[in-house]
Amino acid sequence: MSTLTVPLAGTFGLARLALRRDRLMMPLWVLVVGGIVAGGVGSLESLYGTEATREQLAASMNANSSLRSLYGPVFSDSLGGLAAWRFGVLAATLAAVMSLLVVVRHTREEEETGRQELLSAGAVGRRAPLTAALLAALLANTAVALIVTAGLARLGAGGALALGLAVGGTGMLFAATAAIVAQLTESARLAKGLTGAVLGLAFVLRAAGDAGTAGGSSALTWLSPVGWAEHVRAYGGERWWVLLLIAGAVLAQTGLAYVLTGRRDVGMSFLPARPGPAEGRLATAGGLAWRLQRGGLLGWSLGFLVVGLVFGGMVEGAADIVGDNAQAQQIFERMGGQSALTDAFLATMVGLFGMMAGLFVVGSVLRLHSEETSGRAEPLLANALGRLRWASGHLAVAFGGAVLIMALAAVGLSASYGRDFAGILGAALAQLPAVWVLGGLAVLLWGAYPKAAPAAWGAAGLTLLLGWIGPALNLPQAVLDLSPFSHLPKLPGPDMSWTPLAVLTGLATALTTAGLWRLRRRDVAC
Incomplete structure (x- = not known):
């Protein structure tokens, strides 16, 4: 039949x-x-x-x-x-x-x-x-x-x-x-x-x-x-x-x-899909990466801006969330640093934006994996286009896009809150080294072990889970420290420290470099 x-x-x-x-x-x-x-x-x-x-x-x-x-x-x-x-x-x-x-x-x-x-x-x-x-x-x-x-x-x-x-x-x-x-x-x-x-x-x-x-x-x-x-x-x-x-x-x-x-x-x-122009308009690998990823970046950008506006309107009501409950105040301070309640609330919101930006970076980096497994990368690399040039265009969108969406989140938060734009922007940008660590891990997994590349989603999900509900469940600090975000200074607030930012940035650079080095030495789609 x-x-x-x-x-x-x-x-x-x-x-x-x-x-x-x-x-x-x-x-x-x-x-x-x-x-x-x-x-x-x-x-x-x-x-x-x-x-x-x-x-x-x-x-x-x-x-x-x-x-x-x-x-x-x-x-x-x-x-x-x-x-x-x-x-x-x-x-x-x-x-x-x-x-x-x-x-x-x-x-x-x-x-x-x-x-x-x-x-x-x-x-x-x-x-x-x-x-x-x-x-x-x-x-x-x-x-x-x-x-x-x-x-x-x-x-x-x-x-x-x-x-x-x-x-x-x-x-x-x-x-x-x-x-x-x-x-x-x-x-x-x-x-x-x-x-x-x-x-x-x-x-x-x-x-x-x-x-x-x-x-x-x-x-x-x-x-x-x-x-x-x-x-x-x-x-x-x-x-x-x-x-x-x-x-x-x-x-x-x-x-x-x-x-x-x-x-x-x-x-x-x-x-x-609409047919493309009769003559190609993309002259570089970076231009192709931008063309492929611009829609996703636009969606994330608008989403962060809108959610920032919503969260900013909640800042004045932060005290209503905890009231006189000492345990709730401790959780907010644990998530957002030992500072005034408003600053702790802002730090918590900025931290959540950072963990969500980690999902964007991982997805953007793994676009390289999907391009490779679908067979679209092989014709490009068969020409006079090196692997590093091909990958660098997508990585520029991934890592640079994280800067853009975090800045837009800060714009939304400060616009709705109505004050302290510089402080909120600095707090948002301070999340980037931890975001880049997740991106660097995705590059390493894809470059060295392409079949294990989707595991980068698990790492990003774990950091989100630890940061979102870990403090509320009173998990041990050793468990919370598995997330790179737990090592960041809690901003806005008084405990600014450049050392963890430098260390995390160096770690992200090392992971990315190791992944690209391994990419040059393995077969495509293997």
Whole structure:
């Protein structure tokens, strides 16, 4: 029987292949997303162990529009309600990012590299690759939902299940969105970017809606799938019917994706790439690298500027976050240095921007890896173009782009805060040596061990995890010191020290140099 008449032939074989290829990345994502919720409950319990402190926190958060825009309103002052408030939106957003990466990786990216065409020459149905990708995403989101439910079950099984289903359901919703976008574009990077833009728009709509309402429902929030997860109201009088809304959106989008994938050929798209000019305009390797990476850099730049504006508006309300809670003040000081609370809050925000910039640098450096494995680098290097010249163009965008996005984050923070531009800019730029260390590690892994290059994502994720929730979990300092960001001076503040900046810059230089030296001595795409 022809695979045309059995459109799902080979689905489980492709699903097993997808799970094998993601045997490191997917469990890491699942543990991070689920662990943020399950592990963060302990920190909330230690900080707000009494009913009075929880009531004070809930009242303060609901009265602060800036904080509502970031975390959403507090629907219940129970410990479970605070956990859903503090981690629910974050976990749902991260689950969405995980899901879009998984689906695009096993659909459009497979077609772009030509691997799907080889697989489709066998007994593989037309819709099998899409089904396998969605099954992989379903498995990952189910695991996240189970971890969240198990981690919060002691606080109330009903609320734990509601939050777990909301987080996992949001992930599947954006998996289905990515499945549609993957049919529309020819580029995996564009598919990720467009789906990420949809997620960003959903987050902005939710933030705008929550900022305008203290505790009720906003039309803007209901327009956002991330807002739907919030309105499940785990531990705050669960609205189980909202989960049906999420499930309906998943089914509708999945059906549309199946219709689209059945009406196009492998490797084609409904929005084909525009043809280039008749005569080439790129004269240098650096120009080509800029052309390939400028879209991603623009997206990161706008994102850092906008988020900086949001965080800057929260500075004046920093005291509301901790109130008179001495333990919360200690955590902020541990994350942001021993200084005034406002400076500690700013240092914490700048540090988070730095860790996020590490993700940008790693992704930009690993563009070299994708260019190599896709076969696009080999024709370039077959001409009078040396490997170092080819790589230097991408590295200039990666390391120089980090300077740009951190400066824009400082512009956003200071513009919204309304003061101390020089101090905030200096604090933002002081994060760069640690950011460059992550970039240098990515260069070393790619140059010396190209098959292990994706492990650079694990290093960047580890630093983000240690910096984000490590202090709240009261991890030992030796563990926190695994992150290069823990060695930076805490700015703005009085404890400026140039020695760690110089050491980290030297380390980044050494890692980058070692990676490029090894690149010159290995075979391409080996």
